[in-house]
Amino acid sequence: MFYIYCPYCGEHREEEEFHPKGQAHIERPKNPEACSDEEWGDYLFFRDNPRGVHHELWVHAVGCRKFFNVTRHTVTYEILETYKMGDQPSITADSQNQVAAASRQEGVRA
Amino acid sequence: MQRYSGFGLAKHALSHHENWERQWRNPTPKKQYDVIIVGGGGHGLATAYYLAKEFGVKNVAVIEKGWLGGGNTARNTTIVRSNYLWDEAAALYEHAMKLWEGLSQDLNYNVMFSQRGVLNLGHTLQDMRDIQRRVNANRLNGIDGEVLDAKGVQELVPIMDCSSRARYPVMGASWQPRAGVARHDAVAWGYARGADAHGVDILQQTEVTGFKIRDGQVYGVHTNRGDIEAKTVGCVAAGNSSVLAKMAGFNLPLESHPLQALVSEPLKPILDTVVMSNHVHGYISQSDKGDLVIGAGIDGYNGYGQRGSYPTVEHTLQAIVEMFPIFSRVRMNRQWGGIVDTCPDACPILSKTPVKGLFFNCGWGTGGFKATPGSGHVFAASLAKGEMHPIAEPFSMFRFHSGALIDEHGAAGVAH
Numbered sequence: 001m002f003y004i005y006c007p008y009c010g011e012h013r014e015e016e017e018f019h020p021k022g023q024a025h026i027e028r029p030k031n032p033e034a035c036s037d038e039e040w041g042d043y044l045f046f047r048d049n050p051r052g053v054h055h056e057l058w059v060h061a062v063g064c065r066k067f068f069n070v071t072r073h074t075v076t077y078e079i080l081e082t083y084k085m086g087d088q089p090s091i092t093a094d095s096q097n098q099v100a101a102a103s104r105q106e107g108v109r110a
Numbered sequence: 111m112q113r114y115s116g117f118g119l120a121k122h123a124l125s126h127h128e129n130w131e132r133q134w135r136n137p138t139p140k141k142q143y144d145v146i147i148v149g150g151g152g153h154g155l156a157t158a159y160y161l162a163k164e165f166g167v168k169n170v171a172v173i174e175k176g177w178l179g180g181g182n183t184a185r186n187t188t189i190v191r192s193n194y195l196w197d198e199a200a201a202l203y204e205h206a207m208k209l210w211e212g213l214s215q216d217l218n219y220n221v222m223f224s225q226r227g228v229l230n231l232g233h234t235l236q237d238m239r240d241i242q243r244r245v246n247a248n249r250l251n252g253i254d255g256e257v258l259d260a261k262g263v264q265e266l267v268p269i270m271d272c273s274s275r276a277r278y279p280v281m282g283a284s285w286q287p288r289a290g291v292a293r294h295d296a297v298a299w300g301y302a303r304g305a306d307a308h309g310v311d312i313l314q315q316t317e318v319t320g321f322k323i324r325d326g327q328v329y330g331v332h333t334n335r336g337d338i339e340a341k342t343v344g345c346v347a348a349g350n351s352s353v354l355a356k357m358a359g360f361n362l363p364l365e366s367h368p369l370q371a372l373v374s375e376p377l378k379p380i381l382d383t384v385v386m387s388n389h390v391h392g393y394i395s396q397s398d399k400g401d402l403v404i405g406a407g408i409d410g411y412n413g414y415g416q417r418g419s420y421p422t423v424e425h426t427l428q429a430i431v432e433m434f435p436i437f438s439r440v441r442m443n444r445q446w447g448g449i450v451d452t453c454p455d456a457c458p459i460l461s462k463t464p465v466k467g468l469f470f471n472c473g474w475g476t477g478g479f480k481a482t483p484g485s486g487h488v489f490a491a492s493l494a495k496g497e498m499h500p501i502a503e504p505f506s507m508f509r510f511h512s513g514a515l516i517d518e519h520g521a522a523g524v525a526h
Contacts, residue, residue, distance in 0.1 A: 001420050016421045020411035022365070041511035045363040045454045049352035051414045074366070075414045 002077070004058065007084045008066045021057040023047045024069045051075060053093040058082075111307035113218050133299060134306035139313050139338050143171045145493055146331060146340040148318050148354065150174025152183040152294070153471060153478065154346035155301035155312075156486020157493065159217075162308030164487075165494035170310045171340070172302075173333060175317035179298025182348050185416075185448030186479040187371050187393065187405040189384055191228045191289035192253055195244050198504040198516045199457055200251040205501055206484025207253075207288065213483055219300030221292050222398065226383050228289035229263060231433075233278040233389040241284045248286075256285045267385060269436050277432060278390050291384060291395055291403075297482055321358045327466040328358070344469045344493050349414060349449025351472035360464050362472065363510045364451045367408040368418035369476050370426070372445035374437075376400030385433065392429030401443060404430055408450060408476060417447040450476050455515040460489055460502040469493060470507065 002015035029035050029043055048054065054074050059067045071080040071089050080091045112118070112131040122130060145161060147154045150172045161167045174180075190210055192203035214221050232238040238257075245255040259282045264272040272280045302312055313335070322330035322337065330339035345354050349366040377400050386393035392406045406426035409418035423445060431438045453459060453473035458481070460471050471489045474481065488499040498506070509515055 015419055037511045037513070041513075042361075045510040046361050047363070047365050049362075049365050049412060051350070051353050051366075054412055056411065072411070074412050077413060077415050077417075 002079060004070070004079065005082050006060045006063060007068050007082050008064050009060065013060070013063060017060060017062045018058050019061045021059055021067065024055040024057045050093065053080065053091065053096050055089055111303065133303040134312055137311045137313070139171065139316065139333070139335055140311065142339045143311070144169040144340060145342045145344065146338060147172045147344050147346060148331065149346040149348065150178045150302070150312060150314065151181050151346065151348060152179060152298050152301065152482040153474070153485045153489070155298055155305055156482050157344060157346060157471070157489045158310045159301045159305040159308070160487045160490035161494060162305055162310050165490055167494050168309040171338060172305065172310060172312045173316045173318055173331065173338070174312070174314050177314050178302050178312065179295055182448040182450065182478065183294055183298045185371065185446055186294055187395070187403045188291045188294050188479060189228065189289070189386070189393065189395065190223070190292055190480040191286050192480070193228070193230070193244060193248050193255055193284060193286045193289070194518055195247050196516050196518060197251060199518050200248065200253060201501050202484055202488070202505070203481055204251065204253050205488065206481045209483035209487060210292065213300075217300035217304050219296060219303060221296045221300055223290065223292040225288050225290040227285060227287045228384040228386060229266065229283040229285055231263070231283045231385065231387040231389070232281050233387065234281070237389055238282050241282065245284050254286055254288050258283045258285050266383060267381070269380060270385065270433055271435055289384065294479060301486070318354065321465070321468065323358065323465055328468040342467050342469070342493055342496070344471060344489060346471045346489070348472065348474065348478065349451050351451050351470060355470065358463065358465050358468055362459065362470065362507060363454055364473055365412055366414055366449050366451050367411070368413045368415065368447040369405070369408045369450045370418040370422055370445060370447045371403070371405040372423065372426070372442050373397070373404070374402040374440045375443050377402065377440065387429065387433060390429040390432050392426050392433070394430055394434070402437065402440065408452065414449055415447070416449055450474070452476070454510065456518040457516040458485070458505055459507045460485070460492065460498065460505040461507040462498065463507065
């Protein structure tokens, strides 16, 4: 059971109020007519499916009904942050790796 | 391989069943094979079995990071059917169904395939129109099927609430008598034993960490037990297919989701068929052990954690109790999740890839178990010849660029 912080309501609510809506930050091609079959197929069907940090779109379906973004780990299911539409994530797979690498480094020194 | 028979059982009784041969070896990896299969679930083991038995490729390794059939093979609800709408999908699943019908004999291993029939319920007029269309399409493809009205359903399953009092009254169903259930562990074990007997090396607790690729041609894999070489590599890794594809440098149109299932405490025999409903969204059968085997839809978010959320379990059981008020006080015993690789058109991917010699068999989503023999058979044929088998041909990963999708959401999208 997730306990999700809606950045618009400013509150934690139970998972049942929300629906996951797939990968976040997908941009529709500006000029679909100019797309090749590969570009259009990639836009329609190909999604990131990482085993690790993932950015996804959720909707507060029975709350404020607004869409927002969630950064979540797909193995531990830990929610790392939630942020509003149009914002960029402060936690990414790269930043997580750097944190992990840094803590390993400290471990070596100690 | 030690063949199993009634006589053998009696003979081993004399030595108190202490001298049975191990079902498969635990070999040390060789440096080189003709074909490597990545993934030791049902589909991977079936592929190896048919490669060695029917296509004469015996120098084969199956590489499995955990243990045999420890993933979705042992986490599904064991339903087998072939009533798919489109010709391409019907051909694939019916090919599997025909193999199921002789599988226990072929493997000399009791997979407990029980053709007890599957009901797919309709609760709305549109459901019934879709059912009629699908059953007619099935019949044109030589697949058995009947359309039943509510009375016919009630006669088959007297304990189901087919009255007009229900929130979503049962209006009818499609009925495939040849469909049924099988014992999923036995399928993995039977294929593993058969493949091993034909000389296949089954390497458990061996994890692929990368592919060896030169000039766009695969020539082996890196594993935690050293490098293993082969010019042909088939990946059959279900939920982890995207991770493998990324190692090989391309993307697949897959999303991995948890799919949960649960079993109840054992009951005396009460339900002798399989009941599935897309509309109230749940499916149920009773195992030979007596427990009710229950499943429904995926958890909506991506996940690799082999577990899902509690609300999904609750929705599943609401649907079951809606159909079977008699089960309202049955207690649930165990609950688990598997990681299913869902494809945008609810059909699998059996395909060549941008890397030469590297083949993928994935995207089975929520309904791969029923296809295990057929999937293994056509994939083995494709690996042996280096060209996709005619039944597998339409399931290319490149269909998501050409637009030739096989939209099975009607027959497959939800309930399996």
